[in-house]
Amino acid sequence: MTTPTSNYHFCNYYYSSIHHHLLHSIFMMNSTSSPPRKHDDSESSSSSSAVAGFFSLFSEIQMVEISVALAVFVVIHCLRQKQRHGLPSWPFVGMLPSLILGVHGNIYEWISDVLEGQNGTFTFKGPWFTNLNCVVTSDPRNVEHLLKSKFPNFPKGKYFRGTVRDLLGDGIFSADDEIWQRQRKTASLEFHSAKFRRMTTDSLVELVHARLLPVLEDSVEKSEPIDLQDILLRLTFDNVCMIAFGVDPGCLSPGLPEIPFAAAFEAATEATIMRFVMPTLVWKAMRYLDVGSEGKLRESLEGVDGFAKQVIRARKEEMASESDGQRSDLLTVFMRLRDDGGEAFSEKFLRDICVNFILAGRDTSSVALSWFFWLLSGNPEVEERVLEEICGMVREREGDDHEFVLRPEEVKKMDYLHAALSEALRLYPSVPVDHKEVVEDDKFPDGTVLKKGTKVVYAIYAMGRMEGIWGKDCREFKPERWLRDGRFMSESAYKFTAFNGGPRLCLGKDFAYYQMKFAAASILLRYRVVVVENHPVVPKMALTMYMKYGLKVRLEKRHPIQLEKYLNFKSIAC
Numbered sequence: 001m002t003t004p005t006s007n008y009h010f011c012n013y014y015y016s017s018i019h020h021h022l023l024h025s026i027f028m029m030n031s032t033s034s035p036p037r038k039h040d041d042s043e044s045s046s047s048s049s050a051v052a053g054f055f056s057l058f059s060e061i062q063m064v065e066i067s068v069a070l071a072v073f074v075v076i077h078c079l080r081q082k083q084r085h086g087l088p089s090w091p092f093v094g095m096l097p098s099l100i101l102g103v104h105g106n107i108y109e110w111i112s113d114v115l116e117g118q119n120g121t122f123t124f125k126g127p128w129f130t131n132l133n134c135v136v137t138s139d140p141r142n143v144e145h146l147l148k149s150k151f152p153n154f155p156k157g158k159y160f161r162g163t164v165r166d167l168l169g170d171g172i173f174s175a176d177d178e179i180w181q182r183q184r185k186t187a188s189l190e191f192h193s194a195k196f197r198r199m200t201t202d203s204l205v206e207l208v209h210a211r212l213l214p215v216l217e218d219s220v221e222k223s224e225p226i227d228l229q230d231i232l233l234r235l236t237f238d239n240v241c242m243i244a245f246g247v248d249p250g251c252l253s254p255g256l257p258e259i260p261f262a263a264a265f266e267a268a269t270e271a272t273i274m275r276f277v278m279p280t281l282v283w284k285a286m287r288y289l290d291v292g293s294e295g296k297l298r299e300s301l302e303g304v305d306g307f308a309k310q311v312i313r314a315r316k317e318e319m320a321s322e323s324d325g326q327r328s329d330l331l332t333v334f335m336r337l338r339d340d341g342g343e344a345f346s347e348k349f350l351r352d353i354c355v356n357f358i359l360a361g362r363d364t365s366s367v368a369l370s371w372f373f374w375l376l377s378g379n380p381e382v383e384e385r386v387l388e389e390i391c392g393m394v395r396e397r398e399g400d401d402h403e404f405v406l407r408p409e410e411v412k413k414m415d416y417l418h419a420a421l422s423e424a425l426r427l428y429p430s431v432p433v434d435h436k437e438v439v440e441d442d443k444f445p446d447g448t449v450l451k452k453g454t455k456v457v458y459a460i461y462a463m464g465r466m467e468g469i470w471g472k473d474c475r476e477f478k479p480e481r482w483l484r485d486g487r488f489m490s491e492s493a494y495k496f497t498a499f500n501g502g503p504r505l506c507l508g509k510d511f512a513y514y515q516m517k518f519a520a521a522s523i524l525l526r527y528r529v530v531v532v533e534n535h536p537v538v539p540k541m542a543l544t545m546y547m548k549y550g551l552k553v554r555l556e557k558r559h560p561i562q563l564e565k566y567l568n569f570k571s572i573a574c
């Protein structure tokens, strides 16, 4: 039986001898072919006869010999690459064939499998002359090195910024260095202020009780299945626009209307993602010609920018009339600030700030909630425990509060729900892969060499499925792994990287947990969420881990008897 090492030596031996044989054949071919003939003016100079003449230099046998040697050389070269890097690497196309096969199935599972076989890190070689080369890792030591210990050496980088510039401009998501630092500091102060927290909790109560629950109730009355992912996306889009712009676009309204700003934002994001799978020269040429996805991007950006301009102008007028005193959305906060020269920020910069926050918060919580509800539907014992915890809050209240609205202090006390949501994010992180660029030559703690300019991908989805990180039961949905004596215990951000880590830790993390817990608890208290039989649930390949076909569910009103088990009154109105 051959071990991997003996296989490696076997390949090495044959690789050297074939390499030698190939060179030998070419050398022999030149030495045995007829001497070059003098140029004869009278001879036809057509290209076909030149090609024929060229091939006639070799005997048929030599051609066969060379072809066989070349084929064996390529195959053995690729096997050696596979042993070294986990994937076969072919001349010209690199590891692209394997990637194409991976993309065909579940790309995140494919990355996890390759990483599992390579001790957590591998180097992907893209086709020649493309920008697809990168180092991929799921090793928590490397992730800590990347996100914290050597943070300045791993910015988002020029390639990323150049690719997303038209949509994100100089906003927090794409900026590095001082531009990033200034926005981070201001936004961070705001996110932790009491006024901002009040605004976010109030806006959420309004959205959940006046809009989400009536839409759900309507589906129950009509006995119609709904796409829960779509409804949750509408909820978080409206919510983040209220936080960023101080404006409610109204996506989550009866009849689920299409809102031009939301549609333009979605189209602009999709067209921007297309740039990552195309060579830079190609999308730049398409942009110049205003065709394909680039034509769509220009059109949708007009929609996004037009909306932003309108809101900024209206707010300026409002602020001039001094009636903005109560506002604490990000736009108003940044409009009150002055830059280093004492000037107000430009309309373009204000637009960038808001668009970046909307992108950060529009779909991350909603897709996490969708995976959570799906996992819950397959784990009724977890659902029981979540319900028991929520009902515990209701029980402690005095009187029959039928319009039950959860209070911030109650939401915070829900440790089991917090654990269940974290467990859903461990298995289905909203941002499944993320990346950085290397500024100066470096080395990972696991020994991987990182050359200047290399792209480094950290595979967050794969990290949630590594036995070495989470143990043998890593693929099971077990909220209990987050609890000690019934209290939620957080994990290292370099092991549970769903919210990133280090100086660029997600700024909206606390708010996102609050939002998810409030929405989930408000729904679960009133309805049982039943996934429609045979509805396919698979991840979509995108920057955020959407469910490809949405989440088709039927809602069943909680039966009074079911609630009676936990409550001292029988039903809760929506």
Ligand code: HEM
Binding pocket: 172, 173, 184, 240, 243, 357, 360, 361, 362, 364, 365, 368, 425, 429, 430, 431, 434, 435, 497, 498, 499, 500, 503, 504, 505, 506, 507, 508, 509, 511, 512
């Ligand atoms: C479950 C929900 C969420 C998850 C899993 C999540 C995850 C992440 C991740 C992975 C990053 C790093 C992205 C990168 O640098 O490439 C990030 C950054 C960020 N997130 Fe979140 N996020 C969530 C919700 C939110 C919400 C609701 C907001 C705002 C309302 C928000 C605001 C931000 C901001 C501003 C950044 C950029 C931080 C920086 O670069 O300094 N996030 N988030």
